[in-house]
Amino acid sequence: xxxxxxxxxxxxxxxxxxxxxxxxxxxxxxxxxxxxxxxxxxxxxxxxxxxxxxxxxxxxxxxxxxxxxxxxxxxxxxxxxxxxxxxxxxxxxxxxxxxxxxxxxxxxxxxxxxxxxxxxxxxxxxxxxxxxxxxxxxxxxxxxxxxxxxxxxxxxxxxxxxxxxxxxxxxxxxxxxxxxxxxxxxxxxxxxxxxxxxxxxxxxxxxxxxxxxxxxxxxxxxxxxxxxxxxxxxxxxxxxxxxxxxxxxxxxxxxxxxxxxxxxxxxxxxxxxxxxxxxxxxxxxxxxxxxxxxxxxxxxxxxxxxxxxxxxxxxxxxxxxxxxxxxxxxxxxxxxxxxxxxxxxxxxxxxxxxxxxxxxxxxxxxxxxxxxxxxxxxxxxxxxxxxxxxxxxxxxxxxxxxxxxxxxxxxxxxxxxxxxxxxxxxxxxxxxxxxxxxxxxxxxxxxxxxxxxxxxxxxxxxxxxxxxxxxxxxxxxxxxxxxxxxxxxxxxxxxxxxxxxxxxxxxxxxxxxxxxxxxxxxxxxxxxxxxxxxxx
Numbered sequence: 001x002x003x004x005x006x007x008x009x010x011x012x013x014x015x016x017x018x019x020x021x022x023x024x025x026x027x028x029x030x031x032x033x034x035x036x037x038x039x040x041x042x043x044x045x046x047x048x049x050x051x052x053x054x055x056x057x058x059x060x061x062x063x064x065x066x067x068x069x070x071x072x073x074x075x076x077x078x079x080x081x082x083x084x085x086x087x088x089x090x091x092x093x094x095x096x097x098x099x100x101x102x103x104x105x106x107x108x109x110x111x112x113x114x115x116x117x118x119x120x121x122x123x124x125x126x127x128x129x130x131x132x133x134x135x136x137x138x139x140x141x142x143x144x145x146x147x148x149x150x151x152x153x154x155x156x157x158x159x160x161x162x163x164x165x166x167x168x169x170x171x172x173x174x175x176x177x178x179x180x181x182x183x184x185x186x187x188x189x190x191x192x193x194x195x196x197x198x199x200x201x202x203x204x205x206x207x208x209x210x211x212x213x214x215x216x217x218x219x220x221x222x223x224x225x226x227x228x229x230x231x232x233x234x235x236x237x238x239x240x241x242x243x244x245x246x247x248x249x250x251x252x253x254x255x256x257x258x259x260x261x262x263x264x265x266x267x268x269x270x271x272x273x274x275x276x277x278x279x280x281x282x283x284x285x286x287x288x289x290x291x292x293x294x295x296x297x298x299x300x301x302x303x304x305x306x307x308x309x310x311x312x313x314x315x316x317x318x319x320x321x322x323x324x325x326x327x328x329x330x331x332x333x334x335x336x337x338x339x340x341x342x343x344x345x346x347x348x349x350x351x352x353x354x355x356x357x358x359x360x361x362x363x364x365x366x367x368x369x370x371x372x373x374x375x376x377x378x379x380x381x382x383x384x385x386x387x388x389x390x391x392x393x394x395x396x397x398x399x400x401x402x403x404x405x406x407x408x409x410x411x412x413x414x415x416x417x418x419x420x421x422x423x424x425x426x427x428x429x430x431x432x433x434x435x436x437x438x439x440x441x442x443x444x445x446x447x448x449x450x451x452x453x454x455x456x457x458x459x460x461x462x463x464x465x466x467x468x469x470x471x472x473x474x475x476x477x478x479x480x481x482x483x484x485x486x487x488x489x490x491x492x493x494x495x496x497x498x499x500x501x502x503x504x505x506x507x508x509x510x511x512x513x514x515x516x517x518x519x520x521x522x523x524x525x526x527x528x529x530x531x532x533x534x535x536x
Contacts, residue, residue, distance in 0.1 A: 024059020090153030169328025197296030
C-alpha cells in the first residue's frame with residue numbers, strides 16, 4: 001500500500017505466493033506426465049492424476065491471490081483479479097462495510113474483508129484488504145478507504161457497519177438450504193416407513209424352506225446351510241470384523257460386528273440362514289450373530305430426527321425474517337432457545353416414533369403420551385419465541401418504567417454486565433458483574449456476595465449518550481439479546497453491555513448515586529437527562 005493521492009492494496013507475501021504458484025504448475029505438469037505414461041502402459045495412473053489435480057488447484061489458488069489488486073483515488077475504486085476487473089466512482093458508493101469471518105483455530109482469530117454497497121443495492125466484496133480485524137495495517141487501510149470515500153463521495157453515515165455470523169445482514173442462504181435438505185431427507189425417510197414395516201414383518205414371519213418348496217419361492221423362505229468357519233478377522237478396532245468360510249460355502253466371507261468376529265473361532269461348525277439371497281444369521285454352539293433388519297420404527301425415528309434437526313437452521317431463518325427491518329449490522333438473538341425446544345421435543349417424539357410408528361393414538365397411554373408431548377412442545381416453542389424477541393431499548397425502558405424498589409432497599413444486587421473497554425475500573429476487561437445498592441456502584445469479577453476485588457465506578461465522570469442493541473463491532477462475546485449503553489467517560493467513549501432490564505436498573509443506580517463530596521457543580525449533572533427517549 002502507498003500513501004498519497006492514490007492508494008494501492010497488494011497482497012502480502014508476494015514472493016511466497018509466486019513460489020507456490022510455480023511449484024503448483026511444475027508439480028501439476030510432472031504428475032500429469034507420470035499419469036499419461038502410466039495410462040499408456042496400463043499402470044495405476046489415477047493416483048498421479050489426483051496428485052496433478054491437487055498441484056494444479058494449489059497453484060491456481062496462489063496465482064489468484066498474488067494477482068489481486070485494489071486501487072483507490074479521487075476518481076473511485078478499481079478492483080482486479082485473475083478472472084475479472086471491476087470499478088466504480090465514489091459517487092456510486094453508498095457505504096463501506098466489514099465482513100468478519102471467525103477462524104476455527106486455537107487462537108480464535110477473526111479475519112476481516114471490505115464490502116462495497118452501491119446505490120443500486122448491489123454489494124461487492126473486495127479481494128483486498130484482507131487480514132485480521134485487530135491488525136493495525138488492516139485498520140489503517142480501511143480508514144484510508146473511508147477517508148477517500150468521505151472526501152470524494154457521499155457516505156450514507158459516519159458509522160462503519162461490521163457484519164459477522166451473528167448479524168442480520170449476513171447471508172442466510174446456507175441455513176435455508178440446510179433446512180430444505182434436512183426436511184427433504186425427513187420426507188424421504190418417512191415415505192419408506194411402510195416398506196420398512198412390510199420388510200420387517202416378512203422377515204419375522206418367514207418359515208424354513210422344505211423339500212416341497214418350489215425353487216422360485218425359496219427366496220421367501222429361510223434356507224439353513226451348514227458351514228465351517230475357516231478364519232476370522234477382527235484385528236482393526238472400532239471397525240467391523242469378517243468371517244471366512246471353509247471352501248467358500250455358502251459364500252467366501254461375510255461382514256459382522258467385531259464382537260461377533262471375536263466370539264467365533266476357526267473350525268467352528270455353524271448354521272448359516274439365507275433369506276432373499278442374503279445371509280441373515282450365523283448360529284454356532286456358543287454365539288449367534290443376526291443381521292439387523294431396520295423396521296418401521298427405525299426409519300420413523302430417523303425421519304423424526306431429521307425433521308427436528310432441520311428445525312435449527314429453520315429457526316435461524318425465522319430470526320432473520322423477524323429482524324428484516326433492523327439494521328444489517330445489528331446482532332440478532334441466539335437460536336439456542338429453539339435448539340432447547342427441539343431437544344425437549346426429541347425426548348418424547350423420537351421414542352414415540354420408534355415404538356409406535358404406525359399409529360400415535362394406538363391406545364390410551366400412547367394417546368396421552370402424544371397429547372402431553374405436543375402440549376410440552378407448544379410451551380417450549382412459545383418460550384423460545386418470547387426469549388428471542390427483538391426488544392428495542394425504548395420498549396425495554398417502558399417495561400421497566402416503574403421500579404418496585406430502590407437499590408438501597410434491596411441491598412447489594414449483582415447484575416451480569418460488563419464494560420467493553422479497558423479502563424481503570426475495568427482493567428483488562430476483568431469485570432463480569434456490576435454491584436448496585438449497599439454502596440457506590442462498582443465493577444466486580446464475580447457474582448457475589450461481598451465486594452471483594454470490586455472497583456468503584458466514577459459516576460461523576462459518566463454521561464450516557466445512547467442505548468442501542470448489540471452491533472457487529474461490539475465483539476462476539478456479548479449475547480445478542482443484551483443492550484449497549486454508550487457512555488462518555490470524561491471525553492473517552494465507553495460501552496456498557498447488559499440485559500435490557502439489568503441495564504435499565506444499572507443506569508438508574510448511576511443516576512441516583514450522589515456525587516462525591518468536593519465535586520464541583522460541573523460534575524453533578526444527572527445521567528438521566530442525557531438518556532435518549534427512543535434510542536434503537
